[in-house]
Amino acid sequence: MLDGQNKQRILVVTSVAAERDAVLQGLGADERFTVIVGGVGPAMAAAGTARALAESRYDLVICAGICGGFVGRAEVGSIAVASEIVCADLGAETPDGFCSVDELGFGSARVPVPGELAERVERAMQSAGLPVGRGPILTLSTVTGTAETAQALADRMPEALAEAMEGYGVAVAAQAAGVPVLEIRTVSNAIGPRNKAAWRIKDALESLQKASAVLREVL
Numbered sequence: 771m772l773d774g775q776n777k778q779r780i781l782v783v784t785s786v787a788a789e790r791d792a793v794l795q796g797l798g799a800d801e802r803f804t805v806i807v808g809g810v811g812p813a814m815a816a817a818g819t820a821r822a823l824a825e826s827r828y829d830l831v832i833c834a835g836i837c838g839g840f841v842g843r844a845e846v847g848s849i850a851v852a853s854e855i856v857c858a859d860l861g862a863e864t865p866d867g868f869c870s871v872d873e874l875g876f877g878s879a880r881v882p883v884p885g886e887l888a889e890r891v892e893r894a895m896q897s898a899g900l901p902v903g904r905g906p907i908l909t910l911s912t913v914t915g916t917a918e919t920a921q922a923l924a925d926r927m928p929e930a931l932a933e934a935m936e937g938y939g940v941a942v943a944a945q946a947a948g949v950p951v952l953e954i955r956t957v958s959n960a961i962g963p964r965n966k967a968a969w970r971i972k973d974a975l976e977s978l979q980k981a982s983a984v985l986r987e988v989l
């Protein structure tokens with residue numbers, strides 16, 4: 771934390787109001803944080819983040835919310851801290867499989883995060899007794915809804931912990947503004963066959979509140 775006039779300013783971008791409210795409850799009254807609802811999907815998230823960054827100065831952007839977890843890598847109720855933010859469907863389908871924009875030579879589908887900070891956040895969550903893992907978090911415009919797609923994604927991204935729909939949008943807006951970015955999510959469902967009735971949204975929002983309380987302490 772910086773002192774006095776130079777206090778660090780942190781923008782937290784969620785996709786829906788329920789996530790914003792969970793984050794706000796966890797953060798309590800802390801004027802360093804501004805929490806916004808950016809909307810669902812990478813385009814809405816990028817536009818909302820870019821607008822907020824144009825209106826005020828921020829030192830750090832955090833994409834926060836709930837997510838799907840890869841089975842065996844991030845269990846329902848646990849926290850995922852991104853080691854990098856990866857747009858998993860930005861590229862081209864070819865007869866030999868998926869080809870990312872990086873391979874196509876059109877930029878990058880990956881946005882790095884400040885590694886030391888992400889590690890510090892993960893350690894703080896561990897110290898608070900919260901179940902947490904660190905690894906790539908994928909951004910997809912379409913929620914994975916079959917076992918086949920989940921397996922193909924898990925095979926193509928063996929390090930990935932989780933998927934959601936906004937991280938890359940938030941991250942490219944932050945990157946364009948020269949502001950570091952983190953993504954922190956809590957797992958509401960296993961990635962796989964669609965069964966929204968099985969999503970543990972309440973549990974994931976409670977975890978998001980607890981994770982946000984730790985963020986307040988560690989940042």
Ligand SMILES: O=C(O)c1cccc(C(=O)CC[C@H]2O[C@@H](n3cnc4c(=O)[nH]cnc43)[C@H](O)[C@@H]2O)c1
Pocket residue numbers: 785786788789809810811835836837838839912913914933934935936958959960961971
């Ligand atoms: O219905 C509700 O009460 C409710 C409360 C909070 C959030 C929601 C959402 O539906 C949030 C959508 C948001 O969640 C992310 N997400 C969650 N699971 C997955 C997934 O398996 N694959 C991709 N994205 C997932 C995503 O970022 C959405 O924006 C509902």
